[in-house]
Amino acid sequence: GAGVSQSPSNKVTEKGKDVELRCDPISGHTALYWYRQSLGQGLEFLIYFQGNSAPDKSGLPSDRFSAERTGGSVSTLTIQRTQQEDSAVYLCASSLAYQRLASYNEQFFGPGTRLTVL
Amino acid sequence: AQTVTQSQPEMSVQEAETVTLSCTYDTSESDYYLFWYKQPPSRQMILVIRQEAYKQQNATENRFSVNFQKAAKSFSLKISDSQLGDAAMYFCAYRSRLSGNTGKLIFGQGTTLQVKP
Numbered sequence: 001g002a003g004v005s006q007s008p009s010n011k012v013t014e015k016g017k018d019v020e021l022r023c024d025p026i027s028g029h030t031a032l033y034w035y036r037q038s039l040g041q042g043l044e045f046l047i048y049f050q051g052n053s054a055p056d057k058s059g060l061p062s063d064r065f066s067a068e069r070t071g072g073s074v075s076t077l078t079i080q081r082t083q084q085e086d087s088a089v090y091l092c093a094s095s096l097a098y099q100r101l102a103s104y105n106e107q108f109f110g111p112g113t114r115l116t117v118l
Numbered sequence: 119a120q121t122v123t124q125s126q127p128e129m130s131v132q133e134a135e136t137v138t139l140s141c142t143y144d145t146s147e148s149d150y151y152l153f154w155y156k157q158p159p160s161r162q163m164i165l166v167i168r169q170e171a172y173k174q175q176n177a178t179e180n181r182f183s184v185n186f187q188k189a190a191k192s193f194s195l196k197i198s199d200s201q202l203g204d205a206a207m208y209f210c211a212y213r214s215r216l217s218g219n220t221g222k223l224i225f226g227q228g229t230t231l232q233v234k235p
Contacts, residue, residue, distance in 0.1 A: 031221065033222060035223075035225075040227070041228075042122070042124075042209060042225035042226050042228050043209065043223070043225040044225070045222040045223065045224070048220040048221070048222055050220070056220045056222070059222070089161060091161075091163065093163075105221075106165055107165075107221075107223065109163035109164075111160060111161050111162050112161045112162075
């Protein structure tokens with residue numbers, strides 16, 4: 001079956017422009033995560049969606065970052081007025097619904113979008 | 119807050135040899151998962167192995183095994199009979215099982231593994 005897909009694969013933009021990054025999760029996965037991987041650093045959590053529940057936005061680094069998930073499927077991460085420090089690989093992951101005491105549900109990752117802000 | 123530390127930015131191993139990647143973590147929780155992920159140049163993160171904190175037995179997946187020391191908060195990955203395809207960046211990650219947690223992963227900085235033929 002199809003895995004998690006992300007588009008575009010690479011994005012080059014100029015400082016100050018807005019960008020949109022797209023994630024298509026695995027069909028049937030209700031949990032969706034966005035992570036950011038900056039050069040030389042590990043991945044940092046950005047935002048989490050679970051079904052129709054309010055998203056956990058605790059990892060978003062500034063109010064220039066926002067994300068939405070339409071119809072419980074596709075998600076879009078938007079970065080407004082991009083800065084050079086936003087350059088990174090943005091990874092999306094999906095899993096079956098997260099339940100604390102349930103059997104472990106693996107997060108499946110997409111190939112990421114490499115964002116370069118000039 | 120939980121943290122994960124990988125103190126080896128780069129490691130190198132000869133093909134067919136064994137290598138161990140180190141990871142330490144800090145948490146006040148008692149119930150959690152630990153993971154090792156592999157990230158090849160394609161950027162696709164692949165789960166290598168996971169460990170439930172309540173299990174004393176170390177997890178094993180074919181050539182990959184872990185040494186989980188809960189009291190020391192240490193979680194190392196051993197790769198036996200290294201193959202060229204093992205060359206990648208490896209990330210150690212933590213996930214809480216506490217109520218209210220979203221299942222988000224907390225990652226270390228990564229270790230780049232080079233496999234020499």
